[in-house]
Amino acid sequence: MRLDYYMIRVIKDRIALGLVFLSLLLALIPLFSIVYEVFLRGASAISIEFFTQPTPTVGEKGGGIANAIQGTLITIALASLIGVPIGLMSGIFLSEYSEHRLSRLVRFFNDVLNGIPSIIIGVFAYTLIVLSIGFSVTAAAFALAIIMIPIVSRTTEEAMKLVPLSIREAAIALGIPRWKTVTTVVLKGARKAIVTGILLGVARIAGESAPVLVTMGYWRWWFEGLDRPTANLALNVFIFGISPFENWIMLAWGSALVLIMLVLGINVFVKAYVWRGY
Amino acid sequence: MAPKFEIENLNAWFGAKQVLKNINMKIEEKSVTAIIGPSGCGKTTFIRCLNRMHELTPGARVSGKVLFDGVDIYGKGVDPVIIRRKIGMVFQKPNPFPMMSIYDNVAAGLKLNGVKDRKILDTVVRRSLELAGLWDEVKDDLKRSGASLSGGQQQRLCIARALAIEPEVLLMDEPCSALDPISTSKIELLIRQLAKDYTIVIVTHNIQQAARVSDYTAFFYLGELIEYGPTKQIFESPKNELTEKYITGEFG
Ligand SMILES: Nc1ncnc2c1ncn2[C@@H]1O[C@H](COP(=O)(O)OP(=O)(O)O)[C@@H](O)[C@H]1O
Ligand SMILES: [Mg+2]
Numbered sequence: 001m002r003l004d005y006y007m008i009r010v011i012k013d014r015i016a017l018g019l020v021f022l023s024l025l026l027a028l029i030p031l032f033s034i035v036y037e038v039f040l041r042g043a044s045a046i047s048i049e050f051f052t053q054p055t056p057t058v059g060e061k062g063g064g065i066a067n068a069i070q071g072t073l074i075t076i077a078l079a080s081l082i083g084v085p086i087g088l089m090s091g092i093f094l095s096e097y098s099e100h101r102l103s104r105l106v107r108f109f110n111d112v113l114n115g116i117p118s119i120i121i122g123v124f125a126y127t128l129i130v131l132s133i134g135f136s137v138t139a140a141a142f143a144l145a146i147i148m149i150p151i152v153s154r155t156t157e158e159a160m161k162l163v164p165l166s167i168r169e170a171a172i173a174l175g176i177p178r179w180k181t182v183t184t185v186v187l188k189g190a191r192k193a194i195v196t197g198i199l200l201g202v203a204r205i206a207g208e209s210a211p212v213l214v215t216m217g218y219w220r221w222w223f224e225g226l227d228r229p230t231a232n233l234a235l236n237v238f239i240f241g242i243s244p245f246e247n248w249i250m251l252a253w254g255s256a257l258v259l260i261m262l263v264l265g266i267n268v269f270v271k272a273y274v275w276r277g278y
Numbered sequence: 279m280a281p282k283f284e285i286e287n288l289n290a291w292f293g294a295k296q297v298l299k300n301i302n303m304k305i306e307e308k309s310v311t312a313i314i315g316p317s318g319c320g321k322t323t324f325i326r327c328l329n330r331m332h333e334l335t336p337g338a339r340v341s342g343k344v345l346f347d348g349v350d351i352y353g354k355g356v357d358p359v360i361i362r363r364k365i366g367m368v369f370q371k372p373n374p375f376p377m378m379s380i381y382d383n384v385a386a387g388l389k390l391n392g393v394k395d396r397k398i399l400d401t402v403v404r405r406s407l408e409l410a411g412l413w414d415e416v417k418d419d420l421k422r423s424g425a426s427l428s429g430g431q432q433q434r435l436c437i438a439r440a441l442a443i444e445p446e447v448l449l450m451d452e453p454c455s456a457l458d459p460i461s462t463s464k465i466e467l468l469i470r471q472l473a474k475d476y477t478i479v480i481v482t483h484n485i486q487q488a489a490r491v492s493d494y495t496a497f498f499y500l501g502e503l504i505e506y507g508p509t510k511q512i513f514e515s516p517k518n519e520l521t522e523k524y525i526t527g528e529f530g
Contacts, residue, residue: 174387175363
């Protein structure tokens with residue numbers, strides 16, 4: 001009698017475990033097939049030219065994505081320059097001054113920003129910046145920064161909150177003012193998790209295409225200035241991918257591969273960085 | 279000798295709950311005062327009122343006076359940050375700064391208050407570690423993480439860190455409760471030595487420890503100061519029945 005009951009539980013357990021594995025497989029198959037396909041097709045696009053030449057025009061043979069790599073790096077850098085400090089400050093504020101009147105408002109804005117589709121943020125940047133200075137790196141970076149802010153803010157807040165009270169009290173008992181305690185001792189304790197959050201934010205915006213399209217448009221030449229558009233990897237994938245030219249489609253696969261490697265690289269770097277200290 | 283602290287009608291609350299009731303006592307300079315009493319009687323709260331740490335807990339409140347060298351630390355215009363530089367604290371659980379080396383842990387108080395001169399820092403770090411009886415054990419390895427030390431060493435590191443900013447008082451909240459007997463006796467010895475130059479207030483759960491290290495003993499019970507006097511007198515001829523019961527181990 002008791003054994004039967006036990007057997008039923010074992011069978012239930014097995015079935016549940018089986019279902020879990022099945023769903024894991026279902027989730028992994030598309031992921032692996034995408035990565036596999038991109039690697040396979042992208043690899044054939046790769047050559048020295050691919051990394052040194054700008055994108056070709058219609059009918060032109062060869063060409064590369066050097067300008068898109070350049071443009072993407074510049075755009076991400078500028079976006080981070082705007083987004084990281086704001087996200088960082090907002091996260092520190094939310095974690096350390098949660099009793100402040102404004103903290104509810106800041107948290108609300110963060111949550112709202114987090115939930116807005118990136119294309120809407122692109123449109124917002126369009127009305128605010130493109131309409132005054134035109135399609136440009138600045139406009140795209142502004143949109144990407146807004147996407148980045150809630151990510152950085154949230155991870156910073158969580159990381160700061162994990163620093164134990166005893167550490168803060170140790171600093172305060174040494175007669176260190178509160179803001180200095182926060183900006184040195186607490187921030188130092190949370191450093192790793194914060195850097196992780198920032199890099200994950202960078203990885204996230206590296207692959208954004210919609211907000212870039214509305215703020216910068218498609219540009220096939222080299223970087224010409226922050227008030228001008230520049231080329232972009234994610235847009236390469238989008239624009240070239242739907243073009244009728246075989247040569248361009250190949251460059252789209254190549255761009256996708258570089259993008260995946262960039263994001264993967266950032267993730268691996270983060271993992272290595274986080275693991276190193278433990 | 280003038281008392282270092284004169285505590286007058288001190289009350290403390292957590293929210294609506296009163297945990298210290300009308301405490302009046304004087305703490306002598308350059309002596310060791312032990313605070314004893316059963317768990318939850320308000321010992322930690324009491325010493326946290328002496329360096330204005332109590333008020334950091336949300337909802338916590340204090341009334342009354344704490345005269346430090348004759349000046350009320352709860353008076354108008356008194357900056358708690360300055361007070362805390364003169365009144366150091368060692369916590370129940372060793373809490374070295376986790377991402378810092380031994381050197382940086384000891385130098386933290388000075389560095390964060392703007393001292394940059396390497397020579398001064400080197401001297402202070404060495405002197406503080408010597409005072410805390412840790413120098414010989416760590417002098418070859420000052421770059422090591424403070425968190426990598428043993429529990430007893432960590433606690434002495436915390437003592438060194440507190441001493442580095444040259445306080446006049448050291449508040450210690452059950453500094454040995456997380457330590458083994460050997461580390462405990464080292465710290466007890468240290469307390470006796472430090473008492474030559476510092477005023478020490480030590481909370482302890484361990485009655486024998488109070489008897490060993492202190493000059494004066496205060497017995498707290500349910501937020502009230504039941505009896506206070508020279509340690510010898512408290513242990514040999516307590517006036518209050520509760521005190522007697524507590525030190526003979528009948529409850530606690
Ligand atoms: N952060 C807090 N919030 C609310 N009550 C607290 C807090 N800390 C301590 N208390 C209460 O205050 C009383 C005194 O605590 P404490 O000073 O820590 O006692 P002791 O150090 O003698 O064990 C206890 O009843 C305890 O439950
Ligand atoms: Mg306590």
